[in-house]
Amino acid sequence: MTIHRRLDRLLDDRPSDQAFHVSRDAFTDPEIFELEMKHVFEATWSFVGLETQIPRPHDYVTTFIGRQPVLLVRDGEGRIGCFLNTCRHRGTVVCPFKRGRQKFHVCRYHGWAYDSAGKNITVTDREDGQYPAGFDAADRNLVPVARLDSYRGLIFASLSADVPPLPDYLDGARAFIDLVADQSPVGQLEFVPGDITYTFDANWKLQFENGLDYYHFNSTHSSYVDILAQRVKSGDATGFTSERADEVEGQGSFNFRNGHAVNWSIKRQLRYGRALASDPAGLAEVKARVGDTRLKWMLRQRNLTIFPSLQIIDISSAQLRTWRPLSADKTEMTSHCLAPVGESAAARRFRIRAYEDFFNPSGLATSDDNVMYEFCQTGYAAQAGDTLGHLRGLAPDTGGHGDHARELGIAPVEYAFGKPGFGGETNFHPGYREWRRLLERATGEAANA
Amino acid sequence: MLDRGSLDRPSARRHDQLGVERLLLIEAQYLDDKAWDAWANLYEPDAVYWVPSWLDEYDLVTDPDTQVSYIYHTSRAQLQERIGRIQSRKSITALPLPRTLHMIANIVVSEHDELTVEARSSWTTHVFDPRTRRQHLHFGTYEHRLVRTAEGYRIARKKIVIMNDCIPTVVDFYSI
Numbered sequence: 001m002t003i004h005r006r007l008d009r010l011l012d013d014r015p016s017d018q019a020f021h022v023s024r025d026a027f028t029d030p031e032i033f034e035l036e037m038k039h040v041f042e043a044t045w046s047f048v049g050l051e052t053q054i055p056r057p058h059d060y061v062t063t064f065i066g067r068q069p070v071l072l073v074r075d076g077e078g079r080i081g082c083f084l085n086t087c088r089h090r091g092t093v094v095c096p097f098k099r100g101r102q103k104f105h106v107c108r109y110h111g112w113a114y115d116s117a118g119k120n121i122t123v124t125d126r127e128d129g130q131y132p133a134g135f136d137a138a139d140r141n142l143v144p145v146a147r148l149d150s151y152r153g154l155i156f157a158s159l160s161a162d163v164p165p166l167p168d169y170l171d172g173a174r175a176f177i178d179l180v181a182d183q184s185p186v187g188q189l190e191f192v193p194g195d196i197t198y199t200f201d202a203n204w205k206l207q208f209e210n211g212l213d214y215y216h217f218n219s220t221h222s223s224y225v226d227i228l229a230q231r232v233k234s235g236d237a238t239g240f241t242s243e244r245a246d247e248v249e250g251q252g253s254f255n256f257r258n259g260h261a262v263n264w265s266i267k268r269q270l271r272y273g274r275a276l277a278s279d280p281a282g283l284a285e286v287k288a289r290v291g292d293t294r295l296k297w298m299l300r301q302r303n304l305t306i307f308p309s310l311q312i313i314d315i316s317s318a319q320l321r322t323w324r325p326l327s328a329d330k331t332e333m334t335s336h337c338l339a340p341v342g343e344s345a346a347a348r349r350f351r352i353r354a355y356e357d358f359f360n361p362s363g364l365a366t367s368d369d370n371v372m373y374e375f376c377q378t379g380y381a382a383q384a385g386d387t388l389g390h391l392r393g394l395a396p397d398t399g400g401h402g403d404h405a406r407e408l409g410i411a412p413v414e415y416a417f418g419k420p421g422f423g424g425e426t427n428f429h430p431g432y433r434e435w436r437r438l439l440e441r442a443t444g445e446a447a448n449a
Numbered sequence: 450m451l452d453r454g455s456l457d458r459p460s461a462r463r464h465d466q467l468g469v470e471r472l473l474l475i476e477a478q479y480l481d482d483k484a485w486d487a488w489a490n491l492y493e494p495d496a497v498y499w500v501p502s503w504l505d506e507y508d509l510v511t512d513p514d515t516q517v518s519y520i521y522h523t524s525r526a527q528l529q530e531r532i533g534r535i536q537s538r539k540s541i542t543a544l545p546l547p548r549t550l551h552m553i554a555n556i557v558v559s560e561h562d563e564l565t566v567e568a569r570s571s572w573t574t575h576v577f578d579p580r581t582r583r584q585h586l587h588f589g590t591y592e593h594r595l596v597r598t599a600e601g602y603r604i605a606r607k608k609i610v611i612m613n614d615c616i617p618t619v620v621d622f623y624s625i
Contacts, residue, residue, distance in 0.1 A: 195502055
């Protein structure tokens with residue numbers, strides 16, 4: 001079967017028929033996984049870090065884009081670079097550490113050295129090496145990524161040059177990054193120190209979908225919902241806020257170009273407080289700076305997915321998580337507590353406790369999600385036909401409701417809104433469409449070559 | 450000032466060393482036996498239960514108020530919240546619960562004062578998930594601070610360091 005026919009089978013997307021199905025094979029087929037790594041993760045913009053992770057000259061962090069190790073580093077002039085973390089001599093990982101600060105990165109194998117701008121400055125025993133003619137003229141510097149840019153301090157890199165400029169790529173997702181960054185009096189975001197890494201034995205798309213999925217909350221997290229209710233009953237109302245009486249309660253989503261989407265909810269009765277609202281003085285400062293409308297949106301739960309591998313969840317706390325697919329049925333997650341620079345010590349403490357409470361393999365909610373992904377992965381082996389998991393919200397919307405997009409000054413390509421039990425699934429669709437576009441682009445190129 | 454003693458000078462013996470060691474081992478057995486209430490009752494009402502995360506390859510976080518932990522609880526009630534969650538049979542992480550086996554070794558007891566004693570130990574927990582037939586191993590160190598009460602030693606503070614901190618799927622109080 002040609003790859004194109006297979007892609008058609010993997011994603012059955014017929015808007016005119018109100019049909020949208022993702023094949024189980026998309027989650028289980030190792031060949032699809034190989035194509036995804038090369039043509040999706042290693043061929044579009046990926047989040048690689050925050051500018052505040054490397055504030056000083058020569059600060060660095062290491063990470064991955066798809067399967068490829070990269071070094072994100074600030075040079076002596078303060079410019080940020082991102083390089084494939086591999087020595088030009090024999091391919092060794094040049095920097096084996098997670099983070100640090102050093103002017104030079106010396107490959108431990110034969111001693112070739114690079115400065116923090118990626119420039120090769122030493123070839124050990126160059127003169128004795130009997131190198132061929134032209135060796136010195138050849139490029140021996142660390143290989144830079146094809147594209148590097150940042151938005152509001154979030155740094156993105158692409159291994160392919162065939163990508164739109166980052167602001168165009170992010171599209172309306174920018175407004176939702178702004179809603180997090182503008183919670184800081186200085187407009188900057190940082191990671192609260194402390195690394196959390198975990199794995200689950202399931203396909204990365206289960207995490208992609210789950211971050212966009214409000215439908216699962218009450219069932220998957222019913223034990224956590226009980227705990228939240230018990231806490232409210234015990235009278236702890238720190239950080240609780242309320243919506244105005246004329247706001248229509250419900251759940252909604254915006255779909256943007258290039259695979260991104262955000263889902264959000266409008267709730268009169270919150271189940272938990274928020275770090276932003278836990279400090280009245282901080283809240284007043286934000287309100288004075290951003291105004292009532294944007295503050296209202298900052299205080300709403302927002303789950304932002306930036307395709308292919310970044311989610312920012314702004315609820316009681318804020319989490320920035322990325323995934324690194326290891327195989328069709330194994331995924332490595334990195335989770336950060338995301339915080340506005342300059343919030344009060346009390347708000348920061350609230351944020352950290354709320355983050356630990358909800359997220360991570362040790363949290364009271366995420367741990368249930370991780371197990372659920374593995375249940376799905378096991379179930380996907382059953383050849384039981386297409387799932388019915390991407391249909392909520394496909395029927396034409398008949399309700400007239402708020403001016404949600406207009407209030408935010410954004411123009412999403414699709415918009416959905418429904419009752420508090422809506423749990424729309426059409427916000428998964430842009431990611432799958434971008435996924436197929438990238439796979440088709442690559443395989444089409446291969447076929448034409 | 451902690452008196453840890455030294456090779457040629459034992460620490461001052463104001464505490465029952467065997468009693469301290471026994472509490473650590475009993476705690477591990479309660480966890481493996483899923484005797485959750487008995488386990489929680491080993492803790493003081495205002496006990497600190499802390500599982501720090503790692504800052505980098507070498508260093509742990511040191512301040513739970515400005516850095517991220519896996520778990521940072523400051524009361525027995527928070528441990529009981531976790532117990533209630535898995536007893537509710539609503540958390541998928543406990544359907545089924547894994548079987549665990551804790552092993553504790555290298556216990557070194559340091560006297561603190563008349564009422565308080567500290568113990569550092571090494572632990573491993575073997576975890577077997579009957580659902581997936583997978584098994585894995587967590588390992589690290591414990592630091593216990595015990596207080597003498599009318600009922601015997603109780604835990605006032607426990608710090609659990611997880612050395613292999615790329616966590617497979619779930620980690621909770623019973624698996625560390």
